[in-house]
Amino acid sequence: MTSNWPLPWNNWKKHLAIIDLSIAKDKKMSLDLKYTYTEKKDTRSGFGDGFLEAGRRNPNVVGLCADLIGSLKMGDFQKEFPERFFQTGIAEANMIGLAAGMALGGKIPFAGTFANFATGRVYDQIRQSVAYSDKNVKICASHAGLTLGEDGATHQILEDLGMMKMLPHMTVINPCDYNQTKAATIAIAEYEGPVYLRFGRPSWPIFTPTNQKFEIGKAWKMIDGKDVTIFATGHLVWEAVVAEAMLREEGIHAEVINIHTIKPLDTEAILESVKKTGCAVSAEEHQLNGGLGDSIAQTLIRHNPAPLEYVGVNDSFGESGTPTQLLEKYGLNAENIVKAAKRALARK
Amino acid sequence: MKKQSLPELQKICSQLRRDVLRMVHAVQSGHPGAPLGCAEFFVALYFDQLHHNPNFQMNGKGEDLFFLSNGHLSAGWYSVLARSGYFPVAELKTFRKLNSRLQGHPATHEHLPGIRIASGSLGQGLSVAIGTAQAKKLDQDKSLVYVLMGDGELQEGQVWEAAMYAAHYGMDNVIATVDYNGQQIDGPTEKIMDLMNLKAKWEAFGWEVIETKEGNDLAAVIAGLEKAKSLTGKGKPILNLLYTEMGYGVDFMVGTHKWHGSPPNDEQLALALEQLEETLGDY
Ligand SMILES: Cc1ncc(C[n+]2csc(CCOP(=O)(O)OP(=O)(O)O)c2C)c(N)n1
Numbered sequence: 317m318t319s320n321w322p323l324p325w326n327n328w329k330k331h332l333a334i335i336d337l338s339i340a341k342d343k344k345m346s347l348d349l350k351y352t353y354t355e356k357k358d359t360r361s362g363f364g365d366g367f368l369e370a371g372r373r374n375p376n377v378v379g380l381c382a383d384l385i386g387s388l389k390m391g392d393f394q395k396e397f398p399e400r401f402f403q404t405g406i407a408e409a410n411m412i413g414l415a416a417g418m419a420l421g422g423k424i425p426f427a428g429t430f431a432n433f434a435t436g437r438v439y440d441q442i443r444q445s446v447a448y449s450d451k452n453v454k455i456c457a458s459h460a461g462l463t464l465g466e467d468g469a470t471h472q473i474l475e476d477l478g479m480m481k482m483l484p485h486m487t488v489i490n491p492c493d494y495n496q497t498k499a500a501t502i503a504i505a506e507y508e509g510p511v512y513l514r515f516g517r518p519s520w521p522i523f524t525p526t527n528q529k530f531e532i533g534k535a536w537k538m539i540d541g542k543d544v545t546i547f548a549t550g551h552l553v554w555e556a557v558v559a560e561a562m563l564r565e566e567g568i569h570a571e572v573i574n575i576h577t578i579k580p581l582d583t584e585a586i587l588e589s590v591k592k593t594g595c596a597v598s599a600e601e602h603q604l605n606g607g608l609g610d611s612i613a614q615t616l617i618r619h620n621p622a623p624l625e626y627v628g629v630n631d632s633f634g635e636s637g638t639p640t641q642l643l644e645k646y647g648l649n650a651e652n653i654v655k656a657a658k659r660a661l662a663r664k
Numbered sequence: 665m666k667k668q669s670l671p672e673l674q675k676i677c678s679q680l681r682r683d684v685l686r687m688v689h690a691v692q693s694g695h696p697g698a699p700l701g702c703a704e705f706f707v708a709l710y711f712d713q714l715h716h717n718p719n720f721q722m723n724g725k726g727e728d729l730f731f732l733s734n735g736h737l738s739a740g741w742y743s744v745l746a747r748s749g750y751f752p753v754a755e756l757k758t759f760r761k762l763n764s765r766l767q768g769h770p771a772t773h774e775h776l777p778g779i780r781i782a783s784g785s786l787g788q789g790l791s792v793a794i795g796t797a798q799a800k801k802l803d804q805d806k807s808l809v810y811v812l813m814g815d816g817e818l819q820e821g822q823v824w825e826a827a828m829y830a831a832h833y834g835m836d837n838v839i840a841t842v843d844y845n846g847q848q849i850d851g852p853t854e855k856i857m858d859l860m861n862l863k864a865k866w867e868a869f870g871w872e873v874i875e876t877k878e879g880n881d882l883a884a885v886i887a888g889l890e891k892a893k894s895l896t897g898k899g900k901p902i903l904n905l906l907y908t909e910m911g912y913g914v915d916f917m918v919g920t921h922k923w924h925g926s927p928p929n930d931e932q933l934a935l936a937l938e939q940l941e942e943t944l945g946d947y
Pocket of ligand 1: 814843847849
């Protein structure tokens, strides 16, 4: 697997090719895409709007944020429900404990900060006070992955899905665009139990329907295919949609499955698809270690050990750059999904 | 619950100490020192101060709640919970054993009545207590939230994050008690990491601080908690510095960190139990 990665992080200077991103983008737009978009927006705005809606539907929904209200798009909720919103200051450990306490008192707390500070920094607090104690806390994590861009590796957490999915009782959700994030946010308010909701900063195509119903734990087959299955999560679902069209131009019919819920994983949908296609690719904005690909591999190896190729970050930290540059450099875009699909096909 | 007289409450303290020692002895593990020192606090709280409902409800609406942040005092907490009717006293014999509801450190997972959050990893309980107190304020629920922390535990940064929050939001329905026994695992707190002037620290963080200098004198502990209660509802969170002695009640255990986490052997147990009257019947 390691040999597939052209850009080991310690050699990055050698590989500093200037990538003509506008050409790549135009190429995508001329493709015969099964899903298209007219507008782009950040998934965090989907969270913010969903949060407001959840707050309107249920007076028990409350919010907490550690000095990142603007970044998390929690401001509209705060404005409408000031008495139900708690600025905690830059004190994430306390925020998680507060949320656990509010949950046991019957509230539905949404605790928001950057994904790095919402997981790694407070892992033990989440483990003991939320997951082990089975508290109805929604951990809302923005700026996940490489695509937060210029802030660089200190903020680009690529291990959060792994950390969160390892915790018993934890539901882990990583929606793909504004609409899906909004729907997911509304759905988790109605679900009883701890949830990790991951979203991001970049402006991203809105290609899934407005007012969709979000079913936790239910994979969504977006495109039917027969040759290879692409399992994608988060921002990379869009890249998978683009990759599908690129593959189709070459006569390869890929099935695209949107795995918005990483835990509990819809193993039935995964196995059913791979039974048909015989090989698969996983695509995520996360480390290969502990990510979605790992979960899919576990499923396949037990029930149907078909070839699986991974698209993800291979044991490295990120760096500063624009989202598109970073996805390109770290091998996470549609072109890389296409390559991975071909590798998987060749191993069938 | 009908209030009991001081001598009656004293008897419960003695029985609690016996329970703790027999529990940790039976499994040759656990923490006897701090719960021995907090026996008066536990009994004063559960048998005199708390307005609570032994028909356990997780959300605790309309009743006073207690959180044990220093979860290693579990043996003491389990004893007072059982003795005040949360679960059968006989269940104390399952402490720390396989398939027990009485986990080494308190947990909600096994649904033991009286426990609302897991603790054991130190430094988290104050945040949880304040969160619950915040939920009570949202619900216009006038009851109080109590929490106990160790003094060594105060070395955790999260405690001070929580302290800041509570003052900022005027969490005047919170009464936090510090088991000020001056000991922690590796030695006296003064040597390990000096807490210096704790009263001044908490005051500087915006808390109303009271000192209960005789933390192993039941009447003084009750008076301290009464005072604390009288200070609630005035815009500030309340901190009760409870001066206790680790290992109190057993002459060879008192005042040293050596009994923080070591169980007595058979002989030591016998010697210790001779000093503590069996008042309510051993489990
Ligand atoms: C986060 C964390 N670090 C370390 C420990 C291990 N530990 C358990 S009790 C203890 C000492 C606590 O001191 P104090 O709060 O004074 O309690 P006491 O010694 O009085 O029982 C330590 C270090 C722990 N439980 N949690």
